[in-house]
Amino acid sequence: MRIVPNVRFSILVTTFAEASEQPADVEESAVGADAAAEREAPSTCASAQPLPVRSFCRAFPWHLVLDAELRLTQLGSGFARLLAPLRPLADPPPPLADLFSVRRPRGLPLRFRDLAARANSTFVLQLLKPDSTGDEVLAEGLELKGQMVPCPESGSLLFVGSPDLDGLEGLTSHGLFISDIPLHDATRDVILVGEQARAQDGLRRRMDKLKGRIEEANRAVDAERQKNVSLLHLIFPPHIARRLWLGKTIEATTHDNVTMLFSDIVGFTSICSNATAMMVISMLESLYSQFDVFCGQLDVYKVETIGDAYCVAGGLHKQSSTHAQQIAWMALLMIETCAAHRTHDGQPIRMRVGLHTGPALAGVVGRVMPRYCLFGHHVTMANKFESSSEPLRVNASPTTYQWLSQTEGFQFEARPRECLPRGFPDDVEGTAHFVLGYCHPSLPADRPLVEHIDTAQRELLGR
Structure with a gap:
């Protein structure tokens, strides 16, 4: 050629x-x-x-x-x-x-x-x-x-x-x-292969960025989910919160032995009439924040607070053979705490507490703002024992006294049978008692109340 x-x-x-x-x-x-x-x-x-x-x-x-x-x-x-x-x-x-x-x-x-x-x-x-x-x-x-x-x-x-x-x-x-x-010409292949490699690298970088954003979003979702779970555990008992989180139906449950605590502040209406709303809120916040700490330490369930009323239950969120003792310790700590708090005008806060043990029906009520509520005659009785108590005293029903008398260290003061609230069953023997205090047998009597309770918890609850 x-x-x-x-x-x-x-x-x-x-x-x-x-x-x-x-x-x-x-x-x-x-x-x-x-x-x-x-x-x-x-x-x-x-x-x-x-x-x-x-x-x-x-x-x-x-x-x-x-x-x-x-x-x-x-x-x-x-x-x-x-x-x-x-x-x-x-x-x-x-x-x-x-x-x-x-x-x-x-x-x-x-x-x-x-x-x-x-x-x-x-x-x-x-x-x-x-x-x-x-x-x-x-x-x-x-x-x-x-x-x-x-x-x-x-x-x-x-x-x-x-x-x-x-x-x-x-x-x-x-x-x-x-x-x-x-x-x-091999140059064409070099250019095309190079562009393909660049496109793949760019796609890989975009996928890595997208993966990082997805992982970050998942972490944020997990954090929000954990906040929701923690919030549910603060409002409801753990087993109820778990079922609510999973979207399961919550059926009302009957509990055979629940010790209820009701408390209110004596003269609260008079205190509110002489103080601003912020003063009242600040007083209750300071007092009830300490009560919430006691609930965690004693492993009892805070049911609700309505105004000056503070309601606690033992043996409700978990099975316990010492629910009455735990609630009694809670009541004594609440009375002791009131001595360290004052109203806006410097007056001591006087609180009365009532205890009662009996069966109760518990269930979740409402959808927009669901609440875990207690129902039954004995819940009403617990409220009446609080009403028939005296300032800075813990009024325990006969059934609660029977549970507390099984544990050495509680100090009681018997009350006449006539002090029982109206509607209390006549077939229940015994009378109401004021719980004056608690002293663990192995500790000196002059030791702080919290030390006596901690020692008793370690023995009874294995903590």
């Missing part, structure tokens, strides 16, 4: 700049009448088949041919498209140094014999902007990587290469397109 050489450099430049729409007669004038005659009769010899320059330039768009003086005598279609707007191509052809600089091999003199001697080396040419062009040129700085092929038949050098690019950004920044890279 032989390549038909060009006749004049200016004709080739016109061919490259005007693409492939030139008439056939122009090409035939360039290649000569003999070549046209040969095309009319197909040859059976490979060496006799001519390859038109235009076809060669399209097949190798990034090639150039240098003569012995290193002048550009032939350009590929890719070079022609980039260099045509620069208007440097004329007859005689421009030298290589006017349009390109040799970046690699470094320090190589621009002489024909030196370039030909490095035929086995990789060349990198960089496109320059001619001095005659003042406008910005996108192709300026474009590097092309390839090799020099000596052509001894014509005494020239053939440079065959491709743009040295690392991605689509470098391609478009020089005014090129992916279609400018031949299909057989």
Whole structure:
């Protein structure tokens, strides 16, 4: 196969700049009448088949041919498209140094014999902007990587290469397109694979960010869920809170033995009439906050607070054989705490407490603001024992007294049978008692009440 050489450099430049729409007669004038005659009769010899320059330039768009003086005598279609707007191509052809600089091999003199001697080396040419062009040129700085092929038949050098690019950004920044890279050129695959890798890395980074946001949102949801669970445990017994959280139906439950505590502040109406609302709230907050601490220490269930009324139950949120003792200790601590608190005018807070033990019905009432309520005759009786108590005293019913008398250390004061509230069952023997205090047998009597109670808890409850 032989390549038909060009006749004049200016004709080739016109061919490259005007693409492939030139008439056939122009090409035939360039290649000569003999070549046209040969095309009319197909040859059976490979060496006799001519390859038109235009076809060669399209097949190798990034090639150039240098003569012995290193002048550009032939350009590929890719070079022609980039260099045509620069208007440097004329007859005689421009030298290589006017349009390109040799970046690699470094320090190589621009002489024909030196370039030909490095035929086995990789060349990198960089496109320059001619001095005659003042406008910005996108192709300026474009590097092309390839090799020099000596052509001894014509005494020239053939440079065959491709743009040295690392991605689509470098391609478009020089005014090129992916279609400018031949299909057989590995540069196309390098660019596409690189872009695919960048896209995958970008997708991976976005997925990592999204994963981080989801994990952060899950942690926030878990924190809010834990807050809700903690809030439910503050309002309801643990087993009730768990069922409410799971959305299960809560059925009313009967408890055979529950010790109830009711308390109120004597003269609370008079205190409110002589104080502002903030004073009353501050007083109750200071007092009831301490009561709440006692509930946690003694493991009893705070039912509710309504105004100055404070209601506590033992044996309700969990089964216990010492529910009466725990409630009695709670009552004694409440009375002792009142001595350390004062009203807005400096008067001591006088509280009365009533205790009663008996069966009760418990269940959740309401949906918007559900409450865990206690019902039954014995709940009413516990409230009446509080009403029939005296300031700074704990009034225990006969049933509660029976439970407390089983534990050594409680101090009682019996009350007449007539002190029992109206409606108390006549078939229940015994009478009401004031619980005066508690002293653990192993501790001196002058020790603080909280130490006696802690010692008793460790023995009775195994804490």
